[in-house]
Amino acid sequence: MDFGLSKEISELKEDARQFADTYIRPFAAEWDEKAYFSRELFQKIGQKGYLGLPFAKEYGGKAMGTLAYMTVAEEIAKASLGVALSYVATVSIGTAPIAMYGTEEQKTKFLRPLAEGRELAAFGLTEKNAGSDAAGVETTAELSGEYFIVNGTKQWITNASYASVVTIAAITGYKEDGGKVISSLIVPMDLPGITVKRPYDKMGVRSSDTGEIHFDHVKVPKENLLGDQNAGMKQLLQVLNGGRISIAAISVGLAQEAYDKAIQHAKAREQFGGPISQFESVQFKLADMAVETEAARLLVQKASFLKDRGDVFIKEAAYAKVFASETATRNANRALQILGGTGYMREAGVERLLRDAKILEIGEGTSEIQRLVIARQLLKEGADKNGRN
Ligand SMILES: Cc1cc2nc3c(=O)[nH]c(=O)nc-3n(C[C@H](O)[C@H](O)[C@H](O)COP(=O)(O)OP(=O)(O)OC[C@H]3O[C@@H](n4cnc5c(N)ncnc54)[C@H](O)[C@@H]3O)c2cc1C
Structure with missing residues (x-):
């Protein structure tokens, strides 16, 4: 048993500390006051490779593992929790579902630009009637020919305004007993019918972007179904x-x-x-x-x-x-x-x-x-x- 960090992770920790002290800490109070999300900062975070730490090299990641990633997350959080929340949201819940359940094609198309740090991702589970009880989801994704037609609203979504993709939970059908079939879909944020609003005035983590995503008859290609249709939840x-x-x-x-x-x-x-x-x-x-x-x-x-x-x-x-x-x-x-x-x-x-x-x-x-x-x-x-x- 060894309680020390490896040389590689210790160096990464020091690198992240210096990065956070240079590019985040001096601006943290101002970004909090103005509720300002810095996309420029996330460009730098991406260039450092921090958005790809836990993901496979073949998809543009660093393959350094969970502990390395958590060490960087801790250092960023010391300087600004708002920045850190957006950081872990794009990596752990925005990008990770694609790495975990994506097909080869989905990983090449969606995971690579995220792991390489060029784009940001969001995770869309929460709705008005689906908080702790995630099964309360009401957003629907009805299969029609080659597309799922998505309708509904996701609230309090981190990185909503800046993400290129959002992984959502939506109802794609009903079981014989009337229960919902909830599936996950990868939704590119530039599809027609998607609108994002930022109606929230938050108590804290004000430098993290939080938005509402509205889907109005959004045509999502059926190949964007993520993993098993019946196991979305x-x-x-x-x-x-x-x-x-x-x-x-x-x-x-x-x-x-x-x-x-x-x-x-x-x-x-x-x-x-x-x-x-x-x-x-x-x-x-x-x-x-x-x-x-x-x-x-x-x-x-x-x-x-x-x-x-x-x-x-x-x-x-x-x-x-x-x-x-x-x-x-x-x-x-x-x-x-x-x-x-x-x-x-x-x-x-x-x-x-x-x-x-x-x-x-x-x-x-x-x-x-x-x-x-x-x-x-x-x-x-x-x-x-x-x-x-
Ligand atoms: C800044 C911010 C960012 C967020 N980012 C995202 C995001 O990126 N993506 C996303 O999908 N969601 C996001 N969320 C939503 C967040 O995950 C939910 O707020 C959280 O899951 C709790 O749901 P709720 O707020 O509706 O609380 P509720 O479920 O309404 O709970 C209210 C209270 O009741 C308690 N309670 C509920 N059920 C039980 C139970 N069975 N037993 C005991 N107590 C219970 C809760 O613990 C809580 O104290 C974000 C929220 C915020 C505020």
């Missing part, structure tokens, strides 16, 4: 299992950033004749922040390791997501408390962490849904296992 849930590790990774980045800001301030700020770090209540907060951040990082690394080894990682991804996201919120809150009034002011950059963190407990399965997933897995396991691995 199962496929998308499997995609979300992988996505959860990336949400956990960016949570670790935010938790670490909160800790870094808190300890720096605790050492520098003097009250009652010395630094506030002399007070046990401040020290205990710092200790809890450090312990939980490290534990969250280890959960991300374990889930990444299992994923790369080809093992089942459903429970471990949910462990990582629920613990890391809640740690991020707790750490942002603790950091703000340690900074006191200074933290309450925008200039300190800590109130942004608190506003940004909350989405981590909501997106790609709320904390409640993670606990449901974990409990289901635990109850399925044999008595000999009892939650152990």
